[in-house]
Amino acid sequence: MSQPGRPRAASFGTALVALLTALVLLAATNGAGAEDTESRPRPPANWSSWQFDQTGSRFNGQEYRITPANVGGLDLKWSFGHAKVPNIYLGSQPAVVDGTLYVGGAEGTFHALDAKTGAARWTFDVTPVAGAHSTTNPDPVRSSPAVEGNTVYFGDNRGYLYALDRRTGALRWSLKLDTHPLAQITSSPLVYNGQVYVGVSSKESGATFDLTYPCCTFRGSVVAVNAYTGQLNWRHWTTPEPQPAGTWPNGANRYEPSGVAVWSSPVVDRETGTIYVGTGQNYSGAAGDTDSVLALDAYTGNVRWRAQEVFPDTFTVACGIPGADAYCPSKANGTDHDWDFGASANVFSIGNRRVIGIGQKNGIYHVYDALTGAKVWDRAVVADPNTKGGSSGIQWGTSYDGTRLYVATWFANPGTLYALDPATGAILWQTQSPADGCQWGGAAANPELCQRGFTPAVTATRGLVYEGGADGKMRVFSATTGAVLWQYDVVRDFTTVNGVPAHGTALSGGGGAVVADGMLYVQAAYYPQYPSNAGGVLLAFSLP
Template sequence: MKGIRTALATGLVLALVGAAVASAAPDTATTGGGGRGSGDWATWQKDLSGTRHNAAEWRINQRNVGNLELKWAFAYPKTELFVRSQPAIVGGVAYFGGPDGKFYARDARTGAARWTFDLTSVDPGPRTTATWDGPAVAGGKVYFGDTRGYVYALDQRDGRLLWATQVDSHPAAFVTSSPIVFEGRVYVGTSSGENTLGRDYACCTFRGHIDALDANTGALAWRHYTVPQPQAVGTWPSGATRYEPSGGGVWSSPVIDTRTRTLFVGTGQNYTGSAGDFDTMLALDPRSGAVKWRNQVTKADTWRSLCNDPDPEGYCPGLKDGSALDYDIGATPNVFTVGGRTLVGVGQKLGVYHVFDARTGEVVWRRQLGVPLPSGGVSGIQWGSSYDGQRLYIATYFADPGKVFAVDPATGRVLWETPNPADGCTTGGAAGQPNCTLGHGPAVSSSPGVVYEGSNDGKLRAYSASTGRVLWTYDTVRDFTGVNGLPGRGGAISGGGGGAVVSGGMVYVQAGYWPAYPNPDGGHVLLAFGL
């Protein structure tokens, strides 16, 4: 898999920030009715504890999920970027962002237009603008971030801009973390693609951080940086200035445990140096940002994309000591209770799912699920897992093949495991495509009796929650005509900001992520399924 993530990340970042980067110097409670008792799916995490489980979904079950059929498709204009913005479904409306610099509200049943907001109306400039996280809907507002480091609040009814705050002006910063709203504040992390830039770039000056913003004004309440301020420490072999420490991007989305009143979020690796809260589960006070506890799951991890270069000598800080791992915690945590004890679990790109005591950070159990590969960026557990009150559902990415697991939340014992079906790359639109792989990039989702996961092979699948048997498969690598009149084509199921969303007897998913499949005529698509 060598070089896979390098090509992916470098291409995306260069498309986003362009030449400017290469030359730059250094309301109350939950989200808009999306809690456990609601049929809405109002935020990426589904609820404050990050279950990604819709317990109120009664229409779709194990017996009839095989009858799901496409109800409508929305096609994006053709762009160089993939789709990542998982929709929020609230009050019969789907809210989602596109790779085209637009944010959309559409009727959840029919796809009919409600309103559209143009992100480039805020700070027009040369940087490519897209939405790479999933929105949160709360208190009559829709919150989301973009690839320029902005976080927005729009009026839920008409899409009117209420505020926009640039949480990071670094030319390579972007928001992949999906916000969560709690007691009048919006919590969101910031990540970066700075470590994918080339040999002549003065790497690296980005510092990851998690922010608390006032939900009504966008004003910064507090910020926790994951690494110290980078300092110039010499030069790279190219002569470009070398800075360290750097990195620690917050790729994942935060969750909140209301019992211990704790905000949990995971962090990524260092780009240069070795310092700070890299590869760490952070437990923070949501009011002050103070660290309650931290558990660093990797002791050294310094990686940039040049580590996968054919000649990385001198440009890969962790090459000689073996710390060039890229073993981020890119996944969103899950908060759950076992025997009256509140636990928090999270997946890592090492392929390990870690479970900690939510109050103390003490390790309760760990389970190796994925097979670690030379670059963690293409292995392990990528974006998130689901918890239905009985089982944890966890998927692995490149693991020869990737699998979907059901795990006992008390012990980590594997209850069932289902490999990505072997025919994923020999059937449907992915057949014969040399870049097809049997891996799971998206976060897992669930509803009573059913688990949903998409694959790099372009297929969305529904699994039995009790046995892991595949109950339904839909191949998205095909042509569609969008309800907006544009042609579109699916592809790999969206990683990063997306997974399946189950709400009101419908299932929604973005299709058209990496690896890219031929799509000569149109853009990527949001698909909506129903019985």
């Protein structure tokens, strides 16, 4: 019974040898002229939104040009200057798609630039929609754009959402998302399934620096807008409508509850159609989704679950004015925390369990079950998570590369970059803002301003982590060890491609570094603003 099988085995072996021989001969014939996979042209590694992807990873795994081996060779290729607008901290993170960079400006403008050269392609002025802007009534575009198809979406400081033709800059539609005079859009859009999701925040907390201001009447929200028509589909209010509640000691009208702004950019779990977003604190009263993580049905806006980490938390800038305790009632019972979620979330998996993680301004990174909201783990990355004010905590956003979570703290004495185990929260490595950061470069001339803090949202590519600081240094770290592999001082004057005088300052919060198609882009226009008569600057770096 075994004999019939022998001829078949022999013929199979003969055929296999012949096939292998042919492949070897083909390779030899092609010789040096044959391209390997790595040398073939690849599509550009785009970065199309604040989140990079809809799950908020801030990880560009398609970027292969900049590597741990060559990142030390990064050098400035071009710079783009922003107009000087007093007291404006620019945080619009660029989007880079198919060779064009899109970014908001400090002076009510939105720009499309050649990503390789910085040359202008078009500029859109929001004035015809939002009204005139000036140094006393500015309208910066702090929101970071999102590009989907042939449309680019972004918000402005007066509460408008815009949709432009990304090739020409022509206005497709605009929509004022909130009629409150102090509403603004710092959240960057998320485009998903034909809808644009964005949070609505406010300048009203800062208005209370004037104690005669009738605090407070703004309430935050999350909205879904039709991406093609600009029609509002649904809105989730984060707090009940403010009602008259007597007067303040100086006779100014008092309203409550209020606040619970949405500063951060939403993310989505496509498998369940769930939008995740964090919220801020109350400005007055104590009600609503204060300091919460919301899971919203993407189609209806209904709440699937909420996780409220701190309640109550009522805080405005009046809480920091000496002698003004009567205008900060929460100070009496210690609930003036300012521990909102200004950071965006990361959606990822632990084994077969879908989870979302998000950083809070008190310095705790929380992980929840994505379906139920049950806490999976949390990790404090500051010495004292009970420190009020939130400036020591996690400000804007974190990154996940499939292996590690990357989390940075701001003024945590010092700010520190962490790599966490996504399954447990265990600290894999940590790197403090370098001790000499305030002793060299432009910040050394103003040591009273310089601080060792990591300001922007964290960004990652394969093997690398990108994070800038309040000391004016942009740095790239090893993803495996946390070692600093490259740094650049931005606190200096720049000759810009658009001829606008520019002087770099702290690396901008709100957004973070963008790495796309072999280039690194960062905004240097944030707090602390080192003295200069020039405006901030967008910087573009590349390898030689």
